[in-house]
Amino acid sequence: MSIIELKNVSQQFDQLSVLNSxxxxxxxxxxxxxxxxxxxxxxxxxxxILGLLKPSAGTVRVFGEEPAHSNFNHFRYRIGFLPExxxxxxxxxxxxxxxxxxxxxKVSLERCLELLEQVGLTEASSRKVKTYSKGMxxxxxxxxxxxxxxxxxxxxxxxxxxxxxATQEFYQIxxxxxxxxxxxxxxxxxxxxxxxxIDKVAILSKGQLAAYGSVQKLREQxxxxxxxxxxxxxxxxxxxxxxxxxxxxxxxxxxxxxVAPNEKLQTVKTLLTQPGIQDLDTFPPNLEQLYYHFVIxxxxxxxxxxxxxxxxxxxxxxxxxxxxxxxx
Amino acid sequence: MRSVFAVAEKELKDGLRNRWLIAITLVFAVIASxxxxxxxxxxxxxxxxxxxxxxxxxxxxxVFLLPLIALLLAYPxxxxxxxxxxxxxxxxxxxxxxxxxxxxxxxQTSILSIATIIGFGSACLSIxxxxxxxxASELFNxxxxxxxxxxxxxxxFICLSYxxxxxxxxxxxxxxxxxxxxxxFVLIYDMGLLGLLVATEGQxxxxxxxxxxxxxxxxxxxxxxxxxxxxxxxxxxSIASDQSFSLLGLISSMLAWIILPFSLAYYRLVKRPI
Numbered sequence: 001m002s003i004i005e006l007k008n009v010s011q012q013f014d015q016l017s018v019l020n021s022x023x024x025x026x027x028x029x030x031x032x033x034x035x036x037x038x039x040x041x042x043x044x045x046x047x048x049i050l051g052l053l054k055p056s057a058g059t060v061r062v063f064g065e066e067p068a069h070s071n072f073n074h075f076r077y078r079i080g081f082l083p084e085x086x087x088x089x090x091x092x093x094x095x096x097x098x099x100x101x102x103x104x105x106k107v108s109l110e111r112c113l114e115l116l117e118q119v120g121l122t123e124a125s126s127r128k129v130k131t132y133s134k135g136m137x138x139x140x141x142x143x144x145x146x147x148x149x150x151x152x153x154x155x156x157x158x159x160x161x162x163x164x165x166a167t168q169e170f171y172q173i174x175x176x177x178x179x180x181x182x183x184x185x186x187x188x189x190x191x192x193x194x195x196x197x198i199d200k201v202a203i204l205s206k207g208q209l210a211a212y213g214s215v216q217k218l219r220e221q222x223x224x225x226x227x228x229x230x231x232x233x234x235x236x237x238x239x240x241x242x243x244x245x246x247x248x249x250x251x252x253x254x255x256x257x258x259v260a261p262n263e264k265l266q267t268v269k270t271l272l273t274q275p276g277i278q279d280l281d282t283f284p285p286n287l288e289q290l291y292y293h294f295v296i297x298x299x300x301x302x303x304x305x306x307x308x309x310x311x312x313x314x315x316x317x318x319x320x321x322x323x324x325x326x327x328x
Numbered sequence: 329m330r331s332v333f334a335v336a337e338k339e340l341k342d343g344l345r346n347r348w349l350i351a352i353t354l355v356f357a358v359i360a361s362x363x364x365x366x367x368x369x370x371x372x373x374x375x376x377x378x379x380x381x382x383x384x385x386x387x388x389x390x391v392f393l394l395p396l397i398a399l400l401l402a403y404p405x406x407x408x409x410x411x412x413x414x415x416x417x418x419x420x421x422x423x424x425x426x427x428x429x430x431x432x433x434x435x436q437t438s439i440l441s442i443a444t445i446i447g448f449g450s451a452c453l454s455i456x457x458x459x460x461x462x463x464a465s466e467l468f469n470x471x472x473x474x475x476x477x478x479x480x481x482x483x484x485f486i487c488l489s490y491x492x493x494x495x496x497x498x499x500x501x502x503x504x505x506x507x508x509x510x511x512x513f514v515l516i517y518d519m520g521l522l523g524l525l526v527a528t529e530g531q532x533x534x535x536x537x538x539x540x541x542x543x544x545x546x547x548x549x550x551x552x553x554x555x556x557x558x559x560x561x562x563x564x565x566s567i568a569s570d571q572s573f574s575l576l577g578l579i580s581s582m583l584a585w586i587i588l589p590f591s592l593a594y595y596r597l598v599k600r601p602i
Contacts, residue, residue, distance in 0.1 A: 050420045052602045076422040086413035089338070091345035096338075106419045128345075144417075220375035 001064055002027055003152055003183040004049055009058035011044055011207075018044050020207045021058070026200075028151075031174065031184040033194055035291055036204035042187050043084070045204070046154055049185070050081060062152065072111040077105055080145035084156040084187075087137065089128035094121055094140055097129055115143040118173070120166070134161035142170065146177065152182045159193075171197050184297060195287045203294045210298035215287060222293050224285035225258035228267060233276035243267055331423045335431025336438065343401070343439040352440070356447020359393070360386060364451050368408060376459040378469045380557040385551040386448070386474060391546045392514055394478055394484040395432075399506040402489035405432050407502045416602055429494075433486060433590065440482040448475050455482055470556065473575075477552040480582045484545045485510075487586050490593035494600055499549060517544045521528045545585045552578045 004026040011019040019041045031111050036042050048054040048060050051067030060067060063075050088097050098112045099282050116125045119139040124132065132140065136162050145153060155174075159167045174197055178184060188194060201218060203211040211218050240247045245267075247257045259267045264282065271277060285293075343349050364382045366374060378383070406429075409415040418428060452471040456464060492505045521540055541547040555575055 047416075047602065052416070052419055070424075073422050073424065076420065079420060081417060081420040083413050083417050086417055087340060088412065090412075091342050092338070096341065100334060100338045101421070103337075104331050104423050106330070106420075129545060 002061075003030075003063060004185075005059075005061040006045075007059045007061075009045075009048065009055045009060055011041070011048065011053065012056045018207050019048075019055075022204075024070070024202060024212070026183050026185065026208070028183055029178055030200060031178050031186060031198045032200040032202060033198040033287075034185055034187045034202050034204065035189060035191065036210075037189065037295065039206075042202040042204055043156065046081075046185070046187060047155060049081070049154065049184045057128065060065050060269045075099045076138050077148055078151040080143045080147065080150035080153040082138075082145040082153075082155045082158055084160070086141055089189070091128060093128055094136075095125040097140060098125075098143055098147075102147055102177075103145050105126065107147045111147065113141075115147065119143045120169070135163060135166060138162055139166065142173070145237045146173070149180065149182070151182055153182055154187070155184065155190075156187045158186065167193065191291060192286075201287065201290070203291060205298040206302060208298060211290070211294040215290070218290050218294070219261070219285055220269045222285065222290060223260055224289055224293055225260055226264045226285065227256055227258050227283040228264075228271070228280065229254050229256045229283070230271055230277060230280040231255065232274065232278040234274060239274065243270060329383070331421075331427050331432060332431040335423075335428055336435035339432055339435025340438050343436070348401060349439050349443055352401075352443035353447045353570070355397075356443055357450050359389060360448045360451030360453060363389065364455050376455055376462075377463065379455075379467055382455070383470045383474050383553055384554070384557070387477075387550050390478060390481075391550055394481050395514060395546060396463075396510050398482040398485035399489050399510055401439065402432075402436050402486040402492055403502045403506040404434070404499055405490055406493040406593075406600070407496055407499050408493070410497075410600075411499055426594055428521060429590070429594055429597060430491060432490070436478065436486050437483050440486070441479050444475050444478050444482070448478070473556055474553055477549050477579075477582070480579070480586065481545060481549040484582065484585045487589035487593060491589050491596060494593050494597040513544055513546050518547065543583050545582065548578055548582055548585070552582070 002025045004024065005159060006022050006024040009019060009022045009024075010017065022041075022045065024032075024045075034042050034045065044053065048055055049062055051062070051069070051072050054068045062072075065072055065075060067075075089100075092100070095112065095116065098116065099109065102108070102112050113122075113125075116122050118144055121136060121139055121143070124136060129137065130139070138158070142155075142158065145155065145274070161169060162170060171193070173277070174184060174186070178197075186194065186198060195215060198215070200214055201211065202209060211221070213221070234255070236247055236249070236255070243257065243259075245257045245259060247255050249255050261284075268280070268282065271280060362386050364376055377564060406415065409418065419425070448471060455462060456467055488509055489502075489506055492502050492509070496502050496505065521537075525537070541551065551573055552575065555573060555578065
């Protein structure tokens, strides 16, 4: 049984369509990355899974039940949620805040102390939350999300405000929970570092599912080139002709070339037979490149439709922004 | 029920940390002591005059103060949680919207009750110990009823705050509307009734008119503290004097004033877009 199942889910607010025929599945112990620009429908999707919103059309099932139904309440003990930008209760101390949430989920005081230790807030636990930094609030948020060792965990921008070490520790917690069989949705627009912790990617763009599947599967769907870096002594012109591609070099003397996925192996073999070769690295397209690829092609599709007179669009500007690396 | 108490406990703690509890208690104690000892200064005497006088002047002052305090205490209840992002989080917990609202009511009523009991209770005790020829039973009855009705009045305005708070989307808007509500019930409504009375030159149905007082919770509160002393009210309340309102009826209408706004607040919270 899938933990989460979304079938043809659409959501409309008044006349505005926020989500359009979304199909998603999440199995036990799977980690899904849910990516998209602001307003792509990430939070709306999360809210529907949490039962805070009813879909306008289609069905949402969590643990096989309808989450917006009042009978769903006892499943909520098994769900953890870390919202984006939560400031908690400023006047209470970290421990008091966690105790409050623990009481709602019938969790003991010992577990609270243990969690505070785990997220590194033991020393700050008797200080008021209003003195906390963004990162500390985020860690407190994580602690409340995993109070019950949940079966389903939804994390909205979990690593915002965390320093690199804390981020690393955070992903360790995620991996541990996953190994215990917890299904996790990680919602983010920060992509680097996330790749190796997720099994599946869902990319939302303008309320549509622009891409869905494992990172590997998405790579196969695109024909984005693999980058190969190598170093050594070569006759570059000769090599370039032989491989039939353009080779560039940087100041440190590392050569690089880009090659289509199906020619990758052949190219590597050729390179390895070169007598002068000293080192070689291959870089398949990373999540960030896949993300841009899918978002831009989805928006290009939409703007094509709009040029046929369907939707007036500013997508062109958005694409330009995205190309500059703007994540909004 | 456990979650209701958890929410209530959190509200109470919040009230303690904010110094709300201490501030309200002090205000009540100062006012109550001041009025019981210097309340009759305007008629030329200083010192304790009578239980009836003290309680009547306490109730006419608290009619202004208590609703204001209750509204200020409770207006951020829902909209504040929403702005801090905790409402979204709480609703993903095994906690229904009804439990959340009930917990808030319980917690904030506790704050108000503790402040009322300590504040007015201390004045009551000071009268008992230092004033001459006061019957303890009479004093306790009067102050007991006063404190209970004050708590009910506070609850009414807390519930009215919840209606605002679960309806609007910004905290500042909620604060503004809370002040308008206060102004309406404390000043405008009674002035309107007086105006009606004057404009019709008293020709209005005498049987119906007193019941219009029941549409204003602050008037009910004052009536409650009048009926026990069998004294006639002054101003607008004098019209109710011939009409015999029973204490039970008055308390019931106060309860209705709690239940109706609370239900409306619950309905708005259910409808509120998250």
